[in-house]
Amino acid sequence: MADKTFIVKIKRQQRPDEAVRWEEYELRYRPHMNVIICLRDIAEKPFTRSGSESTPVSYEANCLEEICGACAMIVNGMPRQACTALVDDLEKPIRLEPLTKFPLIRDLQVDRSSMFQNLKRTKCWIPIDGTYDIGPGPRMSEEKQQVGYALSQCITCGNCLEICPKVNEHSNFVGAAIVSQVRLFNMHPTGEMHAGGRLDALMGPGGIEDCDNAQNCVKVCPKGIPLTESLAAVNGQVLVHAVKSFFRGS
Amino acid sequence: MRQPKIIIVGGGLAGLMAAIKVAETGVPVDLFSIVPVKRSHSVCAQGGINAAKNLKGEGDSTWKHFDDTIYGGDFLANQPLVKGMCEAAPAIIDLLDRMGVMFNRTPEGLLDFRRFGGTLYHRTAFAGATTGQQLLYALDEQVRRFESEGKVKKFEGWTFLSSVLDHSGVCRGICAMDLKTMEIKTFACDAAIFCTGGIGAVFGRSTNSVVCTGSAQSALFQQGAYYANGEFIQVHPTAIPGEDKLRLMSESARGEGGRVWVPKTAQDPRPAKQIPESERFYFLEEWYPKYGNLVPRDVATRAIHKVVYEMKLGLAGDPAVYLDVTHIPREVLERKLEGILEIYQKFVGADPHVEPMKVFPAMHYTMGGLWVDNENQATNISGVYAAGECEYQYHGANRLGANSLVSCIYGGGIAGSAAVRYARSLESGCENTPPAVYERERVRQQDISDALLNQHTGTENPLTIWREMGDVMTENVTVIRYNAAMQKTLVKLDELSERFKHINLQDRTQWSNQTLNFVRELDNMLILAKVITLGAIARNETRGAHYKPEFPNRDDANWLKTTIASWDGGKIKLEYEAVDTSLIPLRERKYTAAK
Numbered sequence: 106m107a108d109k110t111f112i113v114k115i116k117r118q119q120r121p122d123e124a125v126r127w128e129e130y131e132l133r134y135r136p137h138m139n140v141i142i143c144l145r146d147i148a149e150k151p152f153t154r155s156g157s158e159s160t161p162v163s164y165e166a167n168c169l170e171e172i173c174g175a176c177a178m179i180v181n182g183m184p185r186q187a188c189t190a191l192v193d194d195l196e197k198p199i200r201l202e203p204l205t206k207f208p209l210i211r212d213l214q215v216d217r218s219s220m221f222q223n224l225k226r227t228k229c230w231i232p233i234d235g236t237y238d239i240g241p242g243p244r245m246s247e248e249k250q251q252v253g254y255a256l257s258q259c260i261t262c263g264n265c266l267e268i269c270p271k272v273n274e275h276s277n278f279v280g281a282a283i284v285s286q287v288r289l290f291n292m293h294p295t296g297e298m299h300a301g302g303r304l305d306a307l308m309g310p311g312g313i314e315d316c317d318n319a320q321n322c323v324k325v326c327p328k329g330i331p332l333t334e335s336l337a338a339v340n341g342q343v344l345v346h347a348v349k350s351f352f353r354g355s
Numbered sequence: 356m357r358q359p360k361i362i363i364v365g366g367g368l369a370g371l372m373a374a375i376k377v378a379e380t381g382v383p384v385d386l387f388s389i390v391p392v393k394r395s396h397s398v399c400a401q402g403g404i405n406a407a408k409n410l411k412g413e414g415d416s417t418w419k420h421f422d423d424t425i426y427g428g429d430f431l432a433n434q435p436l437v438k439g440m441c442e443a444a445p446a447i448i449d450l451l452d453r454m455g456v457m458f459n460r461t462p463e464g465l466l467d468f469r470r471f472g473g474t475l476y477h478r479t480a481f482a483g484a485t486t487g488q489q490l491l492y493a494l495d496e497q498v499r500r501f502e503s504e505g506k507v508k509k510f511e512g513w514t515f516l517s518s519v520l521d522h523s524g525v526c527r528g529i530c531a532m533d534l535k536t537m538e539i540k541t542f543a544c545d546a547a548i549f550c551t552g553g554i555g556a557v558f559g560r561s562t563n564s565v566v567c568t569g570s571a572q573s574a575l576f577q578q579g580a581y582y583a584n585g586e587f588i589q590v591h592p593t594a595i596p597g598e599d600k601l602r603l604m605s606e607s608a609r610g611e612g613g614r615v616w617v618p619k620t621a622q623d624p625r626p627a628k629q630i631p632e633s634e635r636f637y638f639l640e641e642w643y644p645k646y647g648n649l650v651p652r653d654v655a656t657r658a659i660h661k662v663v664y665e666m667k668l669g670l671a672g673d674p675a676v677y678l679d680v681t682h683i684p685r686e687v688l689e690r691k692l693e694g695i696l697e698i699y700q701k702f703v704g705a706d707p708h709v710e711p712m713k714v715f716p717a718m719h720y721t722m723g724g725l726w727v728d729n730e731n732q733a734t735n736i737s738g739v740y741a742a743g744e745c746e747y748q749y750h751g752a753n754r755l756g757a758n759s760l761v762s763c764i765y766g767g768g769i770a771g772s773a774a775v776r777y778a779r780s781l782e783s784g785c786e787n788t789p790p791a792v793y794e795r796e797r798v799r800q801q802d803i804s805d806a807l808l809n810q811h812t813g814t815e816n817p818l819t820i821w822r823e824m825g826d827v828m829t830e831n832v833t834v835i836r837y838n839a840a841m842q843k844t845l846v847k848l849d850e851l852s853e854r855f856k857h858i859n860l861q862d863r864t865q866w867s868n869q870t871l872n873f874v875r876e877l878d879n880m881l882i883l884a885k886v887i888t889l890g891a892i893a894r895n896e897t898r899g900a901h902y903k904p905e906f907p908n909r910d911d912a913n914w915l916k917t918t919i920a921s922w923d924g925g926k927i928k929l930e931y932e933a934v935d936t937s938l939i940p941l942r943e944r945k946y947t948a949a950k
Contacts, residue, residue, distance in 0.1 A: 120866050135598065137702075142599045148870070149818040151861050160862040161870050165390075167564045169600040170698050172488055173394040188599075189701045210535060211867040218511070221391060225503045230496035231455035236375060236768070242452030244464035251690070254457040254483055257492060258694075261393055293455050 109134040112154065112198035113143050115162055121209050129154040129198070140180060140187035140201065141166055144213075164213035171327055174260030177267075178203060178213045184267035186327050187213075204267045217263050223279045224261075227306040229286045231296050243294035256289040256335065258328045265322035265332060277311030281322035284313055285335035291342060304339075304346040313343050358382065359778030360785065361771075362529055362544035364515045364571060366392025368487070368760060369743025369767035370550030371494035376771025377548075378501040382778065385542060386498070387510045387531055389566045393495045396552050396564035397763065400487020401695055402471060402607035403479035404451075404760040406444035410465060415476040417441045424758060425939050426950060427473040427651050428722070428751020429899035429909060431584065431917070433729055433935040436748055440765040447764050448480050454493040458482050459691065469610045469691070473651040473755040475949065484607055484694035490760055514872055515571045518547060518578055518739060519788075519796045526738030527788040530796045532804070534872055537865045539801050541793040543785040545778035548732075548740040548770045549575065550763075554721050557880050557887065558833065559825015561718035562594055562603040572725050572745050573879035576886070580734045581726035582920045583747040583932075585883070586890035589754055589900050590833050592655035593678050594717035595702055601717030602702060604678060605695050606756040608712075609648040611687065613680040615639050615655070616711075617668045627677055627711045638662050643946050650946045653753045653900040656716040660834050663715075670713055679711035718833055720759065722750040722900065723890070726919055729935065731773035732766055740774050742766035747917075752899025807874055813859030817874045820851050820858070824877075824884055832888050836903050841892045845885065852881050886927055890918045893929055899944075911941060 113130045131154045132146050148161035166176040169188045176187040179202040181195055192199070207215040245253075259282050266272045266280035287303045290296035307313045316336050323332045361377050363370050366388035377384045388395065407420040420441040425432060452458060452466065458480050459467040468477040482489035501507040512534045519528035519541055528543040551571035555563025576582045593608070593615070594601040609615070616637045618630050639658055640647045650658075659676055663669035670676060680688060680696070685708055688696060696707045703712070725734050725741040727748055732740045742763065749762040778784075827847045831840040855878060862870040896910035897903050916931040 119864060137597065139599065139702075145599065145818065149816055158861075160864070163867050163869050167390050167394050167566055168396065168399050169565065170399065170602050171701065172485065172694075172698075173390070173396075173398050173564065175390060175394050191702075191704075214867060218391070221393070221499070224496075225499050228500075228503075230500045231453070231493075232500065233450075233453050233497070236379060236450055238446040238449065239453075241449045241466075242455075245460055246464055247460045247462065250457055250460045254459075254489075257457045257482075257489060258485060260398075260488075261391075290455070295453070296455060 111192065114198050114200045115212070116202040117162065117212050118209060119211060128159060134192070136193070138192040140190040140192070140199070141169055141176065143192065143199070144187070162213060163211040172260060174262040177262040177264055179205070179267070184264040184325050186262060189327065204263055206266050206272050207263060217261070220261050220263060220266070220280070220282065223283045224286060227279070227283055227287050227303050228299065229283070229290050229303070231290065231293060232299055233295070245294065249292070253289055253292060255330060256285055259285060259330055260328060262327060264325040264327065268321040268325045270319050270321070271315050271317055276315050278315035279307070279311055281332040281336055284316070284339050285330055285332050288335040288339050300342065301346060304343050307339065307343055308347060313340050316340070357784055359545040359775070359781070360385070360543065361774050361778060362387065362542060362547045363550060364529065364547065365395070365550035365552060365743070365745070367395035367397035367550060367552055367743060368491055368494060368763035369770070370548070371491070371498050372764045372767030373548045373550060373742060373771035373774070374498050374507055375494065375501065376768050377775055378506040380775050381506070382775050384507045385510060385544065386507055387513045387515060387529070389512070389514050389534065391511045392498070392509065393492065395491060396567050397491040397760070398488045399562070399564060399603065400490070400760055401484045401603060401605035402610060403469060403481035403486045403757045404448065404490065405471065405478050405755070405757040406448040406480060406761065407441065407476070407478055408445050408448060408466070408468065408480070410468060411477045413476050415478055417444065419476065420444065420478060422939060422950070423474045424755055425751065426944055427755040428753050429944050430751065430915065430936060430941050431587070431898060431934060432749060432751030434938040435935060436729060438938060440749055440762060443765050444761050447761060451490060451493055454497060456482055456489050456493045469607060470649060471610050471756040472606050472649045472655070475646070479610065479757040481607065481691070484605055484692045487760060515551070515574065516800045516875070517574050517796060518736070519793055520578060520736070521788050521792050524579065524736065526736055527785045528793060530800050532872070535867050537804070537868055537871065539797055539804065541797050543788065543793065545781055545784050546738045546740060546774035548742065548774050549725065549745055550741070550743045550767060551745045553744045554883060555718060556821070556876070557824070557884050558718040558828045559822055560599070560601050560829070562591055562601050568876040568880055569883045570876040570879040573883040575725060575734070575736070575739065576920070577882065577922050578736070579922065580736050580739065582723065582886050583726040584723035584890070584918050585887045585920055586894055586918060587722035587752050587900055588718060588833060588887065589652055589720035589722060590656045590716045591652055591719035592659055592716050593714040595699060595712070596715055596717070597702065602698055603717070603719065604699065604712060604714050606652070608678055608680055608692060608695065611680070611691055612683050613648065613678055615648055615676055615678055617662055617670060617676050621667050622672050627679070636668065645949045646946045651753055651755060652719070653902070654946055656834055657902060659716055675713040675715050677711035678714045680707060681709060681711060716834065718829060720744065720754055722752065722754055723747045723887070732770035733773060738777065740770040742770040752901060803875070804871060807858070807860055807871060808863050810858070810860070813857045815854045815858045816861070817858055817870065817877055820854060821877055821880070824848065824851055824881060828884055828887070832891055834902065836891050836901065837905065838892055841888050844888050848881060848885050848888065855881065886920045889927055889929060890920060894918065909944070915941070
């Protein structure tokens with residue numbers, strides 16, 4: 106009996122300035138396949154369905170267990186991690202496209218460094234005095250830790266930016282991931298001493314005001330982070346901060 | 356005073372800690388990483404980080420941590436630095452806590468600790484079951500802060516090809532490739548620190564991330580760096596098999612009370628939940644009553660192999676056993692293990708809260724790595740330092756769970772400080788190295804890439820060669836090792852090296868050519884595979900993770916020594932060095948009773 110096969114369609118572009126083309130591949134089905142295995146199959150036999158020679162597909166991937174954030178792409182129209190996109194669960198033919206809100210590098214690979222830049226701009230860190238041994242950190246309730254832990258699982262995949270209508274060529278909205286990180290650092294006992302600086306960075310163009318509450322972000326977060334809660338919480342913080350700054354005359 | 360310049364290759368826990376230590380002194384750092392550092396493999400560590408804080412009234416101490424580590428490593432680790440690591444561990448936890456790591460807490464708001472393999476104490480601090488992710492992020496944030504101050508410059512999306520050595524063999528820089536433009540460039544420095552992680556890809560499928568190829572270590576080895584104890588490979592007892600990856604199911608599942616079992620009757624057709632207690636074989640608890648499910652990894656892995664292959668009790672005849680957490684209250688699972696249970700649910704599609712997980716051992720970690728000295732994390736090449744999984748210093752013949760994160764941070768910190776001291780002590784810095792030294796290395800590396808790109812007649816596919824290498828290494832050079840099978844492995848590796856000469860890139864573009872990069876890594880992996888296999892063939896004893904049924908006992912008279920491989924004109928040479936056992940006397944390692 107012939108092997109069971111399925112079709113994968115991939116949007117390809119060799120360079121940012123070259124033409125887009127869709128290529129189709131016919132792959133041999135095995136149980137428990139994911140999109141990563143599909144891409145490896147193509148790399149091992151880079152021929153399209155019609156038999157013409159192609160090249161291995163460029164894409165980012167590292168941990169393959171949805172914790173590094175690398176392999177985000179658009180699978181059948183939705184932004185998600187390729188490693189947890191199981192062939193059994195996907196409608197065929199499977200369609201793969203690169204994220205569109207970030208500069209394309211090649212094929213399914215994009216440049217998400219803007220997210221790391223924004224983490225820098227919003228000072229998302231705890232400013233410690235140094236690495237010397239000066240005793241334990243601040244005590245924290247279990248309750249607070251549970252909230253913080255949920256936020257600190259953000260893998261910077263960019264799915265929430267991809268799905269957000271306010272992240273587009275006309276706006277520089279930093280996106281839910283960054284706002285949620287600001288919430289994380291502002292709730293930490295040491296981090297909150299420096300909350301103002303982070304909130305300053307979220308005021309003005311591209312800041313929290315750009316969010317128009319579409320609430321798509323929370324639906325595509327692979328880590329189930331309560332992003333809409335974070336957006337609301339930080340929005341509140343920014344308002345209070347703005348009023349205080351006004352009366353302080355700064 | 357001249358301002359020295361340090362390069363760090365690798366941005367996982369060790370590399371980031373080294374960067375922080377260097378940046379704190381004001382010395383500028385260039386940090387190179389294949390992936391954005393926040394996506395490094397440290398992110399995959401799950402269970403926790405060990406430190407004898409003794410917050411549970413158990414009388415734990417750093418000496419006991421030290422003793423557990425040496426004993427767990429079957430006395431192959433040099434003892435002084437291990438002692439240093441265990442003594443430093445509590446302060447490392449404090450530091451991470453100050454950096455904002457969301458460690459789990461007790462009702463009093465203090466750090467919570469859980470049990471891990473190879474110890475009887477609650478010594479493992481944890482952040483859910485994604486501790487590595489949380490630690491990596493904390494260090495990443497600190498480095499980002501230094502980056503914003505201009506003290507660290509990141510080169511993400513670059514891969515290391517080789518070091519630049521001057522006429523006296525001193526490291527004066529590195530040669531690296533931009534993975535987007537494929538441009539090959541050299542970068543000058545006074546000292547280079549390598550934190551390039553694990554080598555899982557040498558075994559094809561493992562629990563490691565895609566970037567863990569060992570390519571950088573192999574490149575340095577071929578430039579004269581010693582590679583120590585390569586034959587010591589840890590196979591983790593519990594992973595989810597997969598075609599692309601073997602996904603780790605953390606030891607913390609057992610640390611929180613998870614139990615490993617198989618039905619007593621071979622090929623029992625009943626679902627797990629219908630098999631009564633009396634018909635379940637909890638083999639680890641029966642064979643190792645004191646440690647139970649928390650024996651060290653090599654012991655648990657061999658037990659699973661025995662149950663599956665000798666006793667033929669694998670689930671439905673397959674190579675799998677149950678890892679059962681269904682008896683643990685859901686609230687505890689959610690607070691302490693959610694990350695890993697989610698992974699299982701996502702990839703297998705079954706709910707581990709309700710159904711026992713099906714797991715099997717998988718290649719996980721290399722105890723061996725670049726040789727470093729007993730003090731400074733310095734390799735034998737002047738100006739080259741190494742820290743983290745890529746070096747060999749801390750784990751002897753078997754690593755204890757939750758000791759890797761602490762060894763990364765401790766070793767990274769030492770390497771950072773030592774590299775600064777070395778760089779400042781140089782009479783003549785890299786600015787005085789003739790440009791021709793850099794150009795020679797750049798041309799050598801460019802020629803290798805050009806030759807691969809210009810070869811049009813090749814017939815061999817890189818992924819096929821890689822898979823065959825991984826299969827033969829996994830079959831013959833992991834859990835159970837026979838010399839005859841390993842000799843055949845060497846023959847196979849030679850065959851693959853020969854076939855590698857006829858490789859076909861199938862992509863000859865000069866823009867984000869991932870195949871070119873992979874092929875260059877594959878070349879280096881083949882050499883590392885031979886280093887590992889040769890070391891394993893030579894070592895005729897059983898010690899820690901290295902198990903030879905033909906030589907079933909530890910042989911201290913002949914083999915209490917570190918294997919040191921070197922590259923001798925294109926051939927691998929093995930020599931040996933004495934182990935420093937000055938602090939804890941040798942004794943038999945057995946987990947059937949308390950130590």
